[in-house]
Amino acid sequence: KAGVTQTPRYLIKTRGQQVTLSCSPISGHRSVSWYQQTPGQGLQFLFEYFSETQRNKGNFPGRFSGRQFSNSRSEMNVSTLELGDSALYLCASSESSGGADWNEQFFGPGTRLTVL
C-alpha cells in the first residue's frame, strides 16, 4: 500500500494570503489528523476527521480549518497567514474508527510552509 501523501511538499506564501494543504490517507483509512510542528512549540494537534466529520479540534484560531471528503482525502486551510504560521504541517491517517486500534497513526512527510 502507498503511504500517506501530502501535497505540496514545500510552499512559500506572504502574510495575509491563504493556503490550502492536501492529504491523501492510506487506502482504507478513514481517520485523518493534522498536526503543526515548529521548533518552539513542537508537535501540536490541529484537528481530526472521521467519515467527513470533525471529531476533535486543537487550540488554534479559527483561521485554521479543515475538511474531509467522502474518499477520506482531507484538506486544511489557513487564511490570513501570519509569520508565525511558518511550520511543518503533518497529516496522519488511521484505519480504525476508535479504541485501541486508532492509536497507530501513519504520518505523511509533511508540507513545509514558509510565510514571508
Next chain:
Amino acid sequence: DAKTTQPNSMESNEEEPVHLPCNHSTISGTDYIHWYRQLPSQGPEYVIHGLTSNVNNRMASLAIAEDRKSSTLILHRATLRDAAVYYCIREGGYQLTFGKGTKLSVIP
C-alpha cells in the same frame, strides 16, 4: 497540564539495550500511552502503545508502572537506525498530545 515529561536527550552504545523513561502523572484512567519516534526529515513513526499492561512488539517493549504515572520504552538492542527523537504521548479524544521528546543518540 496533560503533557508528558521526558529527558531532553540520551545516549546509548550500539547493540546495547536502551531504557527511555517518561512521566505522565496526570494521565486519566482511559488515556492510552503511546510512543512514536521521528527520524530526521521524516514524519513521526508509531513504535508502541499500551493502557495498563506491559506490551511487546517487534520494535520495542513498553513497561507501564502499576499506578500508570510513568512508563519506560525499551529498545532491546540499539542500532544506528534507532537514532531519533522519541515521543511519549498521551492519547485521548482522538488526539495525540506530544511532549518535547527525547533525542536518542546511538554511538557506534
